[in-house]
Amino acid sequence: MAKTVRVVFLGGVGEIGKNMTAIEYDDDIIIVDCGAEFPHDDSPGIDAIIPDVTYIRENLHKLRGIVLTHGHEDHIGAVQYYGEEFGVPVYGTALTLGLLQRKLGERNAPVKLVEVKEGDTITLGCFSVEFIKVAHSMAGACALSINTPLGVVFVTGDFKIDRSPIDNKKTNLKRIKEIGDQGVLLMLGESTNVERKGRSTSEKVVGQGLQKIFEDNTDKRIVIACFASSNYRVQQILWLAEKFKRKVYLAGRSMKSIVEVASKVGELKIPKGVIVDGVGKTAPEKLVIIATGTQGERDSALSKLSKDDFGKGITLGEKDVVVLSSTPIPGNEKSVYEVINNLFRQGAKVVYDSMNDVHVSGHAYEDELRIMLEHVRPKYFMPVHGEYRHQFKHVELAVSTGVDPKNTAIPNVGEVWGVNKGGLRQHSNVTAGNVYVDGDIIEDGACVVRDRRALAEYGILIVLASYNSKTHSLDGDVEIIARGVNVTDEKHLDIVRAVNKAVNEDETRQLFEITGAVKKAVKKQFYRDRQFPVVIPVVIED
Ligand SMILES: [Zn+2]
Ligand SMILES: [Zn+2]
Numbered sequence: 001m002a003k004t005v006r007v008v009f010l011g012g013v014g015e016i017g018k019n020m021t022a023i024e025y026d027d028d029i030i031i032v033d034c035g036a037e038f039p040h041d042d043s044p045g046i047d048a049i050i051p052d053v054t055y056i057r058e059n060l061h062k063l064r065g066i067v068l069t070h071g072h073e074d075h076i077g078a079v080q081y082y083g084e085e086f087g088v089p090v091y092g093t094a095l096t097l098g099l100l101q102r103k104l105g106e107r108n109a110p111v112k113l114v115e116v117k118e119g120d121t122i123t124l125g126c127f128s129v130e131f132i133k134v135a136h137s138m139a140g141a142c143a144l145s146i147n148t149p150l151g152v153v154f155v156t157g158d159f160k161i162d163r164s165p166i167d168n169k170k171t172n173l174k175r176i177k178e179i180g181d182q183g184v185l186l187m188l189g190e191s192t193n194v195e196r197k198g199r200s201t202s203e204k205v206v207g208q209g210l211q212k213i214f215e216d217n218t219d220k221r222i223v224i225a226c227f228a229s230s231n232y233r234v235q236q237i238l239w240l241a242e243k244f245k246r247k248v249y250l251a252g253r254s255m256k257s258i259v260e261v262a263s264k265v266g267e268l269k270i271p272k273g274v275i276v277d278g279v280g281k282t283a284p285e286k287l288v289i290i291a292t293g294t295q296g297e298r299d300s301a302l303s304k305l306s307k308d309d310f311g312k313g314i315t316l317g318e319k320d321v322v323v324l325s326s327t328p329i330p331g332n333e334k335s336v337y338e339v340i341n342n343l344f345r346q347g348a349k350v351v352y353d354s355m356n357d358v359h360v361s362g363h364a365y366e367d368e369l370r371i372m373l374e375h376v377r378p379k380y381f382m383p384v385h386g387e388y389r390h391q392f393k394h395v396e397l398a399v400s401t402g403v404d405p406k407n408t409a410i411p412n413v414g415e416v417w418g419v420n421k422g423g424l425r426q427h428s429n430v431t432a433g434n435v436y437v438d439g440d441i442i443e444d445g446a447c448v449v450r451d452r453r454a455l456a457e458y459g460i461l462i463v464l465a466s467y468n469s470k471t472h473s474l475d476g477d478v479e480i481i482a483r484g485v486n487v488t489d490e491k492h493l494d495i496v497r498a499v500n501k502a503v504n505e506d507e508t509r510q511l512f513e514i515t516g517a518v519k520k521a522v523k524k525q526f527y528r529d530r531q532f533p534v535v536i537p538v539v540i541e542d
Contacts, residue, residue: 002422003025003026004150005023005151005419006023006416006417006418008055009021009412010051010052010413010432012384013384013410014387014391014412016385016390017037017038018078019033019035019384019385020032020051020053020078021033021155023146023153024059025126026126026149028064028125029059029062030063030065030067031067032155033067034078035072035076036074037077038331041331044449044452044453046449047438049434049435049436050078050434052431053078054430055432056086057085065091065124066088067092068090069144070096070140071138076092076096076099076100079100079111080106080107081441083104090111091116091129092115092140093115093139093142095140095267096140097115098264099229100113102257117131118142118169119175127147127148128147129144130179132145132172132176133169133171134159134171135165135170136159136362137160137361137362139167139169139267143157143159148185150421151185152182153184154179154378156187158192158385161173161199161372162203163202164204166235173371177375180375180377180378184376184377184379185378185421186424187376187381187398189372189394191394192364194386194394194397195366196366199368200360200363200368203232205360206360207239207240209358210237211240213321213356214244214246220285220320221285221287223288223289223291223305224322224325225323225324228254228258228292229258231262231268234259234268237290238271238275239271245286246287248275248276251291255290259275284320294328295328295329295335295336302322306340307342317347318348321351322348323352324358325359340352369397370400378398379403379421380403380419381407382409382424383395388410391410395408413433414432416429434446436449454534457532458484458532458533459482459483460483460534461480461483462480462481465478465479465499466539466542467514469511469542472503472504473500473503473504478496480495485531495522499522502517514539515537518539523535
């Protein structure tokens with residue numbers, strides 16, 4: 001059989017989040033990105049969702065390294081859980097590794113980190129991986145040109161083509177074109193903003209939008225919420241503060257520590273004396289507060305400020321303008337708007353929509369995706385980093401730039417695709433999907449999450465009974481403890497009757513079988529009302 005490069009999709013396809021792809025040839029595997037996903041409303045109490053890595057565990061002897069495209073959570077957020085176990089070096093640029101180290105430190109996970117610079121090439125088994133500068137909403141983002149024995153696999157990573165990035169480091173289209181000229185076997189292209197026509201707006205425009213806020217609100221304190229990892233955004237705010245002679249107070253633990261990381265690796269220049277430790281001595285109209293919490297996170301600085309629960313001598317009111325330099329990630333809208341409502345209640349002026357040029361996307365729009373495709377000119381194309389509709393549209397776009405429709409495919413989580421010069425084919429499926437983290441990885445997390453959902457929706461019922469093995473019936477009363485379940489007197493009687501019946505039904509059974517029968521009988525009492533409480537039967541033998 002002809003040899004193929006195998007691409008194993010462990011996350012980040014058919015979804016936006018927890019990106020992880022393994023590239024395999026013969027006895028070598030490398031992992032591209034190892035990310036986490038924000039928990040959804042339907043996973044109560046979960047901290048993060050990370051990829052199932054059964055396939056990697058089964059093939060650990062082949063694993064040569066993990067390469068990271070950039071430092072966003074959906075690309076690095078699972079390294080803290082798997083890095084130590086995998087035991088291979090992790091490669092990334094300075095900011096990526098700085099952000100990762102911060103997380104590894106919190107969990108005390110020893111992982112070997114190897115810093116690369118844009119333009120570097122590393123060798124991992126039969127692969128060599130070149131890191132190519134791309135613009136994104138944070139510094140240190142790279143596309144990867146992965147040389148395999150059968151040709152180049154080109155991974156765009158998250159990118160945009162910003163004509164005026166604030167660090168003047170543009171997406172290296174010149175190098176990408178050279179790689180395209182030499183021939184690219186397979187391209188994995190990010191698809192996030194394929195639905196948006198035209199081009200994304202330059203990060204510099206946000207600087208202009210924010211400058212207007214500074215100009216129009218000289219008598220007010222300015223509070224700006226943005227992602228701590230958006231070093232370009234934070235940089236522009238620091239520059240504006242210097243220009244308008246304001247001091248900056250960083251609100252939120254992660255804002256402080258990430259700003260420190262970014263400045264340490266040289267991706268953030270902090271003007272001397274601009275940042276203050278507390279707000280005490282600074283007049284409000286001479287202050288800018290940069291806060292975490294753009295996604296409405298409950299414990300974030302912005303959320304606390306909105307409820308006047310932040311402390312540290314800061315209470316928002318009419319003399320404040322609050323800017324949300326962000327858009328809600330789908331699924332977070334409700335909590336974001338709750339924070340915005342509360343900010344209005346405090347009397348603050350709130351600026352939160354893109355009309356004001358206070359936020360731009362870090363992901364390429366349609367025209368930029370087309371430019372990327374025209375530079376790479378891959379033989380085979382697979383869209384990643386998107387839900388199905390994004391992937392579907394990205395395939396259409398690729399075809400419009402000349403990729404043969406037969407040479408495209410939309411991958412799903414768990415699929416293994418093989419590619420060589422003769423074709424692109426799905427080989428097989430591997431175990432893949434969601435692993436839930438609540439403090440630590442939850443074994444059998446899907447069950448735990450299912451139980452939590454059932455508890456939240458239908459409540460819990462504990463049924464206590466004592467079984468007499470001589471008479472094959474119950475001694476005493478059936479006791480019912482209900483939490484979050486509506487047990488009327490009538491329902492109570494029904495349950496007691498059903499439990500007795502279940503116990504008396506068959507005299508030959510063992511205790512565990514009787515317990516099972518009790519559970520089934522109790523659950524049945526709720527089916528007709530379409531209720532599915534968690535039932536815990538406790539049957540003790542006398
Ligand atoms: Zn990103
Ligand atoms: Zn991403």
